[in-house]
Amino acid sequence: MLVDTHTHLDFPEYEQDLREVIERAKAEGVEYILVVGTDLPSSKRSLALSQLYQGLFASLGIHPHEASRVSEGDWQELKGLAREPKVVAVGETGLDYHYNYSTKEDQKVLFRRHIELALESNLPLIIHNREATQDCISILREYATSPLKGVFHCFSGTTETVKAVVNLGFYISFAGPVTFPNAHRLRETVKSVPVERLLMETDSPFLAPQPKRGKRNEPSYIKYLVPVLAQLYGLSEEDISRITSLNAFRLLGLGTNHRKGKVAYAIRNSLYLNITNRCSNSCTFCPRESLPYVKGHYLGLEEEPTPQEIMEGLGDVTRYDEVVFCGYGEPTERLEVVKTVARYLRNKGVRRIRLNTNGQGDLINRRSVSEELRGLIDSVCISLNSQNNEGYKVLCSPSHGDRAYQALLSFTQRAREVFPEVTMTVVDIPGVDIEACRQIASNLGVGFRVRRYNDLG
Ligand code: SF4
Incomplete structure (x- = not known):
């Protein structure tokens, strides 16, 4: 079993063939897929898809790019949806200082609102961090004594950041770039992540892994990450699939919690x-x-x-x-x-x-x-x-x-x-x-x- 912990299947790229995309994922053993919202309409679409398809679940959030534009009404509506049974996470949220489509101050305010929502709803956070590690970590540290949990999605940071994230009790998720031939530094970083904190994602439709690089990504392609991660951890492909599925269960409730003790x-x-x-x-x-x-x-x-x-x-x-x-x-x-x-x-x-x-x-x-x-x-x-x-x-x-x-x-x-x-x-x-x-x-x-x-x- 595989779990794709971050996709945008609500995006227009899938308008024509979403059913086939989901069937291909199922055929490759991807039994659970998280559809992650990036603004109010996208969060609503993600929720609707999760209600329509078995194995799909939703995360509700407003991307930091939108922080300076989001209205109070949108935020309140999004908050109201967090009680829906198929909502299993809050995000994607976080900070993005690369494009600065929104001011840093607005991004921080919105990030904190997501954190409060995650705590109120007892849901994990899906964090987007781009060139904003220091601020991201220091905001999360303010909540260090709370039960806040979450994942840094599509991780591309350093081993130092890995340490800080792991110390906060968060998970780290890798996407297609770990498979790219020239991603030596990223693969070294992967090795510093305790396997008990490791998650996999496609971030579909973006960042398709080798050998699909440059094409539209889809959840079935998550299989290309497995041999790379297995090799980096010195584990079998079966080990990586089982461990990351259990991690997804522990963070998001997706997958199966095998609670029958194995002999x-x-x-x-x-x-x-x-x-x-x-x-x-x-x-x-x-x-x-x-x-x-x-x-x-x-x-x-x-x-x-x-x-x-x-x-x-x-x-x-x-x-x-x-x-x-x-x-x-x-x-x-x-x-x-x-x-x-x-x-x-x-x-x-x-x-x-x-x-x-x-x-x-x-x-x-x-x-x-x-x-x-x-x-x-x-x-x-x-x-x-x-x-x-x-x-x-x-x-x-x-x-x-x-x-x-x-x-x-x-x-x-x-x-x-x-x-x-x-x-x-x-x-x-x-x-x-x-x-x-x-x-x-x-x-x-x-x-x-x-x-x-x-x-x-
Ligand atoms: S099984 Fe016993 S000896 Fe081994 S780590 Fe646990 S408590 Fe210690």
């Missing part, structure tokens, strides 16, 4: 097994309780699966590069399940089986567990998380208290003797002394890897 979930060419949500830690950076998603997969389990249920749901496991015991929970909380399923995977000829663990398996099971996993697990990834016990307790709140940190070090020592590959990991968050952690891993004779904060999977 087996694929990212790139690895299959991950989420066998429990129980964990002997409660790490500050873990979204297990609050938002248990990883790369667009929902991992909140209502019930723990039996080994039979896990094995039956796996399909052809040999097509993956590796199978990893890793979910929102500590796999060794269910050691017997790990053993049974790993044995099954081994018999099926899986190339590589990995265990991601907090290293407290011995404490949890009250015995040394490494030997029991010999021959079943090829690679073990242990979350070291801190350079010492005190730091570990602050970051991970282990239920085993002071014993946890020492237990993970001892587990690592034994694991090195048993498994072909052992790696310790840390997350790059303040307070973690990466070099001291690297030294601990080196002293223990195991590999070491730094994980980016908030980059799971």
Whole structure:
């Protein structure tokens, strides 16, 4: 499934063949399309289209170009429409200092009115920003303590702006230009956007992607963005489609919120097994309780699966590069399940089986567990998380208290003797002394890897 989060299908370019345009989008898997208004008549047309076609939704707004001309009557009428059920956003709004068709002051006033409307209606903002980043960000910062949310559409800013936008809690949407051969700088910027904040759009009828560049754009062309983004993030095309659809759902309510916890979930060419949500830690950076998603997969389990249920749901496991015991929970909380399923995977000829663990398996099971996993697990990834016990307790709140940190070090020592590959990991968050952690891993004779904060999977 794909979601086109910004189009102008109400424009005259589609007068002759809108139905065909929508059918072509559907045929390419674009199930949801946001039609974005740019003034009162355009917002009304967008709303009418959303009411006429399934899968279309509307955003109401008055473009900053119109800021000096908009009448109070138009604004009040637009506000009145925001209650319609198919309206899912406010905009396009923002600031445009490139053309300055309206004065900066008028643009700022209108932008603030849109923000207030978004807050009153509990809807996200669709933001247009051209050569006005500083003012745009500082106005949004005035609302930093409010529940305001939104997206910077057709983003073309710098990595510095990405940081500011992400810190505000906003999403960032890319359109056709990321596919242009000479858009090297823009593609570098894309990489700095956390994939959990990434959206895709066509901005139809403008900015058709390669290889349709120069032609009228349409939502079905969003497919040309997917391989480019997949390559930039080192993910599969399926990953990008799933993640951006979930992001669209979380911001706009478009798409599907897959709230059934997955036991087996694929990212790139690895299959991950989420066998429990129980964990002997409660790490500050873990979204297990609050938002248990990883790369667009929902991992909140209502019930723990039996080994039979896990094995039956796996399909052809040999097509993956590796199978990893890793979910929102500590796999060794269910050691017997790990053993049974790993044995099954081994018999099926899986190339590589990995265990991601907090290293407290011995404490949890009250015995040394490494030997029991010999021959079943090829690679073990242990979350070291801190350079010492005190730091570990602050970051991970282990239920085993002071014993946890020492237990993970001892587990690592034994694991090195048993498994072909052992790696310790840390997350790059303040307070973690990466070099001291690297030294601990080196002293223990195991590999070491730094994980980016908030980059799971
Ligand atoms: S050890 Fe892993 S699953 Fe457990 S709380 Fe920490 S991050 Fe979450």
